[in-house]
Amino acid sequence: MRHLMSPMDFSVEELDELMDLAENIENDPKKYAHVCDGKKLATCFYEPSTRTRLSFEAAMLNLGGSVLGFSSADSSSAAKGESVSDTIRVISGYADICAMRHPKEGAPLVASSKSLIPVINAGDGGHQHPTQTLTDLYTIRSLYGNIGNLTIGLCGDLKFGRTVHSLINALIRYENINFVLISPDELRVPSYIREDVLRENNAHFKEVERLEDALPELDILYMTRVQRERFFNEEDYVRMKDYYILSKEKMELAKKNMMVLHPLPRVNEISVEVDNDPRAAYFDQARKGVYIRMALIMTLLDLVG
Ligand code: CP
Numbered sequence: 001m002r003h004l005m006s007p008m009d010f011s012v013e014e015l016d017e018l019m020d021l022a023e024n025i026e027n028d029p030k031k032y033a034h035v036c037d038g039k040k041l042a043t044c045f046y047e048p049s050t051r052t053r054l055s056f057e058a059a060m061l062n063l064g065g066s067v068l069g070f071s072s073a074d075s076s077s078a079a080k081g082e083s084v085s086d087t088i089r090v091i092s093g094y095a096d097i098c099a100m101r102h103p104k105e106g107a108p109l110v111a112s113s114k115s116l117i118p119v120i121n122a123g124d125g126g127h128q129h130p131t132q133t134l135t136d137l138y139t140i141r142s143l144y145g146n147i148g149n150l151t152i153g154l155c156g157d158l159k160f161g162r163t164v165h166s167l168i169n170a171l172i173r174y175e176n177i178n179f180v181l182i183s184p185d186e187l188r189v190p191s192y193i194r195e196d197v198l199r200e201n202n203a204h205f206k207e208v209e210r211l212e213d214a215l216p217e218l219d220i221l222y223m224t225r226v227q228r229e230r231f232f233n234e235e236d237y238v239r240m241k242d243y244y245i246l247s248k249e250k251m252e253l254a255k256k257n258m259m260v261l262h263p264l265p266r267v268n269e270i271s272v273e274v275d276n277d278p279r280a281a282y283f284d285q286a287r288k289g290v291y292i293r294m295a296l297i298m299t300l301l302d303l304v305g
Helices: 012-027 051-062 084-091 107-114 130-144 162-171 191-199 211-217 234-240 272-276 282-300
Strands: 040-045 066-070 097-102 119-124 150-155 177-182 204-208 220-223 259-261
Touching: 012 130, 012 282, 040 051, 040 084, 051 066, 051 097, 051 119, 051 130, 051 282, 084 097, 084 107, 097 107, 107 119, 119 130, 130 162, 130 259, 130 282, 150 162, 150 211, 162 177, 162 191, 177 211, 259 282
Parallel strands: 040 066, 040 097, 097 119, 150 177, 150 220, 177 204, 220 259
Antiparallel strands: none
16 A cells, blocks of 8 residues: 655656656546546545645546545544544545645654555645645646756745645756745745755755846746745734735746746735736646646556556
């Protein structure tokens, strides 16, 4: 039995296979409409979500399976003090696979150690968000044909943004990726990402503060929101929240073919006027999340081929 806790749980070859399958599904969804007949997905979300939970549910429904679950800790027996270990033991008797989001780093890993069914980390605190990374990689491959030889700017809350941590972990394994880490000093990537992931793997990276300075060299700009829920006080959040706002004027500094990605939800960091720019790929990125999650469910349930 296999779980997904981090994008590193899949080799580059396995990621390629997963993306090939997602592409086949996207091109011919009817062919996969009954692959999961009789199977159930449990979505155990202890934190709010729109895309991840609903795209997982759409993925399982598209495959012919069914879904059950909860969308907040308050509506589950966690509110009565039940541990994730006990919860997953129980869910193992109700479903075939589980996607779990939790505010505590490592909670899905704890669940996986007690689980009798595959567990997918759907985001754990400020740590990892591997299925967003699968979505990001699949989107990048769809846009460029392959993943490599790219200068990628990661902008915003690089300290708490788990999507950024997972994406860096995944991208260091591809050829000639240059990272431009764009953040204020207070929201720089954690040192374990800078030292243990980037430097340890001899990745090309630099850290800058001004988005305007970085924009002209980027092939991809990956914007992120400031993660309000991870701040210790509201004052700090208010001070940082509008540090970066990608506007139509700033887009003029970028290459004509620079693509803008964002895991969403967006708050203020991309002006809505940018949505009409052909380089804005974030809504299509969210749509692609369904296909890669379909491929992931099939893979973890051993239903491929
Ligand atoms: N990208 C993402 O994780 O969005 P949700 O929080 O809406 O799931």
